[in-house]
Amino acid sequence: MDSLTIPIADDFHLHLRQDAMMHVVAPLVRAGGVGRCVVMPNTTPPIATAEDAIRYRGALEALAPDVEFLMTLYLLPELTPQAVSTAAAQGVFGVKCYPKGVTTNSESGTEDFGAYDAVFSAMEAEGLALLIHGEVPSNAEKDVCVLNAEARFLPELEKLHGRFPKLRIVLEHVTTAKAVDCVKALGSTVAATVTAHHLDLTVDDWAGRNHNFCKPVAKYPHDRDALRQVVCEGHPRFFLGSDSAPHPRSAKESACGCAGVFTSPLLLPYLADTFDRLGCLDRLADFTSTFGCAFHGLPPSADTITLERRAQPVPAAYGDIVPYRAGQTLLWQR
Ligand code: DOR
Ligand code: ZN
Numbered sequence: 001m002d003s004l005t006i007p008i009a010d011d012f013h014l015h016l017r018q019d020a021m022m023h024v025v026a027p028l029v030r031a032g033g034v035g036r037c038v039v040m041p042n043t044t045p046p047i048a049t050a051e052d053a054i055r056y057r058g059a060l061e062a063l064a065p066d067v068e069f070l071m072t073l074y075l076l077p078e079l080t081p082q083a084v085s086t087a088a089a090q091g092v093f094g095v096k097c098y099p100k101g102v103t104t105n106s107e108s109g110t111e112d113f114g115a116y117d118a119v120f121s122a123m124e125a126e127g128l129a130l131l132i133h134g135e136v137p138s139n140a141e142k143d144v145c146v147l148n149a150e151a152r153f154l155p156e157l158e159k160l161h162g163r164f165p166k167l168r169i170v171l172e173h174v175t176t177a178k179a180v181d182c183v184k185a186l187g188s189t190v191a192a193t194v195t196a197h198h199l200d201l202t203v204d205d206w207a208g209r210n211h212n213f214c215k216p217v218a219k220y221p222h223d224r225d226a227l228r229q230v231v232c233e234g235h236p237r238f239f240l241g242s243d244s245a246p247h248p249r250s251a252k253e254s255a256c257g258c259a260g261v262f263t264s265p266l267l268l269p270y271l272a273d274t275f276d277r278l279g280c281l282d283r284l285a286d287f288t289s290t291f292g293c294a295f296h297g298l299p300p301s302a303d304t305i306t307l308e309r310r311a312q313p314v315p316a317a318y319g320d321i322v323p324y325r326a327g328q329t330l331l332w333q334r
Contacts (some may be wrong), residue, residue: 001309006285008303011248013131013193013241015040015260016060024247024319025264026063028279033164033268033288033305036068036195036298038131038241039130041096042105043112046074047310050087072131075110081122088197093296094168095119095272101111102135103148103215104245104261108131113156120160124167129296132157134171134179136244146217147203151178161186168296173243176305177226181291183237192328193241194287195262196270197324209281211322214245232286239292242267246321249334263324270324272307272332307334 014037017027029037039060042049047056053071059070071092073079080097085222087095098109108117123130127208134157135149144152157171173185175194201218218224230238245260252258263270268288275284293300312333314325 001281003308004272004281004284005306007289007301008239008305009033009288010035010239010298010301011037011240011242011244011264011267012292012296013038013168013195013243014264015041015042015243016244017246018043019200019250021148021246021321022059023063025244025262025319026060026067028265028318030265031265033307034067034242034264035301035303036070038070038072038093039072039327041072042098042103044105046105047072047077047079047110048074048076049083050090050092053087053092054090055260058189070094074098074108075116075119076108077115078118079119081118083088084122084126087190088128090128091129094131094170095123095159096133096296098133099153101137106133113160117163120164121168124164127297129168129170130160130164131170131172133215134174137311138302142230146215147219150174150176150216150219154178154182157190158186161190165189170241172241173216173236174227174238175219176223180226180230188237191237191239191292192242193292194227194231194238195241195243195261195273197233197243198269198306199224199271199274208255209322210252211326212261212265213252213257213259214243214261215259228278231275232278234283234286234291236286236291236297238287239295240271241292242286249317249322250320252322261324262318262321263325265318266312266330268305268307268334269312269330269332273330276331278310305334307332326331
């Protein structure tokens, strides 16, 4: 197969930032093969209200009129059931939960899930999705570090699903075999997103290599194999969320580098490359363009994109942002 035409992709987890960074990255979304995306709210300050989300969406649409932006609110103590209803009426897609302190701009994150029962009930009733960064904070006394932080979060996911069985919950950017097994075992309202980079990387690829460092960190080879397996077998509750997360070069190439891998401008070529190497190119369209919208009850896209098996070098930078696999050659391009 030297050419592949698929419905344009949905990216169910994308960071587009603000100001100058947003001006660089928003116009690159469509180039990466994505026509619809879920925008993360961990801006500074966070996207806290429907009004913030609508304003942010307007700014993004002005920069990328050919992309549909699905907006999210940051789960904060001031989010009320009434605000959830207002957000639903305004077309907000979901609410993003960051446990406090686990990643970039999560200082205002959640400390106690039990405090949000009324909000989760309202979301369940209004059809808003709950998107979860599934890690617990590192804690030496409890033997928690970045390698087991996701696995330690899974009981919380199980509890939430048990209490709100009709709430659509997405465990974002899964990185472990345990998370794959857990999501598979839960009901039809629980799904997981998978990034392009977590299908490639393991611990050795980010330890000492800041540009591959992200949260949650890539784990063991057997964990990566579990991710590869679930996308190659084509499980309908595992679909694309790139977690493309741009940072300026200086913030990545510092002694304490920021977490985030920038994949958006070449997202579909990265994925075609990986799926081709894994021998499951026939599963790419379901992963990028079918399963996610079916899970969320969105109409499938009518637009298509064509990918071709033709070598393509990854640019050294987009403005001040170093992309994933910079300087390497991809087997596919669009
Ligand atoms: O690596 C990451 N970067 N993980 C996240 O959860 C946040 C993101 C960011 O915003 O930079
Ligand atoms: Zn993210």
